[in-house]
Amino acid sequence: MKRRPLFGLFLLLMILPVSLGCEDELDSLRLRSEENEAYFTENSKEAARRFASIMRNKEEGYERFKIVHISDCHLSSWSSSNNYLLPINLTQSIRFANRPELEINSIVCTGDFISNGEKSDVKDYLRSFVANFYLDNHVPSFICTGNHDSNCIDYIQGSFLHKNELNQLLLTAYRNVSDHPAGQNYYYSDIHNPQGGTIRFIALDMLDQPGDAYNTMYYASFSQAQVDWFSQVALKEGMTPEHSVIILSHYPFQRHDAGARTYLCDGDYINSWNMIPEIVEAFRTHSSLSKAYPNQLDASQSIQVDVDYSASSGEFVCYLGGHAHCNAYFNVLGLENASKDLPPQRMILCTNQAPSEIGTVYNRVQRKEDSASSNAFCLYAVDTREKRIYVTYFGAYKPVGATDQPESYSISYY
16 A cells, blocks of 8 residues: 555544544543454454455455455543543554454445534544544555434534535545546546456545535535546546446445335435436446436536446445444345346445444444454455455354354355
8 A cells, every 4th residue: 555655644634633632531532542452352353253254265266355344333522432532442453454364455434434523623633533544554545424424513603614624624634546536536446356356446526515505414425526427537547358346335236215225314415316226237247327416405416327338347345334323235226237148236334333322223233342243344255256345253243133144154145
């Protein structure tokens, strides 16, 4: 991984102002972190054992592409295990991902880096996330925005973080990307696959609007420019038959359902939810797509897609996301151009990292502070020869009331 000179020092200088004047609270958090070390050791041992069973193809002797997936960290001033002054769970995930014997190929965080509050406070939360996510981290690492990250709260005037502010806080200081349009919060990056070929991560920005017209706490916004870049550049530029694509997007790609019959029960897409998946379906089937996707809040702002993948190459693996505060995977159904010859697209969701953030509907994973269940994230091994994704966990993963929950499983994607 390429780093800018003195990058570690730069991050320390970013986070230093956060700590000044908070020494008593920091002392308490440091003590808690020390006491929590036994739980980290226990979780690391169990997660490494589980991961050892899926991280390589033992019959043919090759390493799979290994991913640590965290989501919904929700750094704040009140979280016990992800307090922005010392985010214990976040730093644990980075420590685990950097264990040399695991040879992790990438770590991703799929949004909701922070909880919400006064604008000056949440800027400190974001600075802390960036500092702790990248400092002492030698694994290629990628993020995508979540609905909380723009701090779009109705009752706090002037709280909103505009696109350029998020760009400066999240992506200006550190970029390990192959293509990043200037000033934007979406990008792609190519990473060597130990099985041969390349894994392409595409990070989408669900907060993409020039001003503050939309309440992005509840509505995912993709601009025409981002959709053009996604369809014409990210899924085409430099793409070879040896490319395998993984897309990072916070919201589940499902139809909104207030009754929680889908994982998108408390949020929606401004343009049709199936816009991105239908572009991906055209990519998967090497076909064309010409379609207008209406804007449900402003009829004059539809998004037009015109793309032809008939001469393109590469394969789609899956989407990685969060938001629902539970571990899950599902088939992306309801596409007008769905292939009859391929299995449905897959999306995998990672639970919230800290138990302080209780989901309003899901939050199914059993959690308890000051225990081995206080931290939770996902571990994947992608096998591009078998066309399968192997899944296991660090820390908490068993849903409330579950009598039989496997500690690992696999999903076919092609």
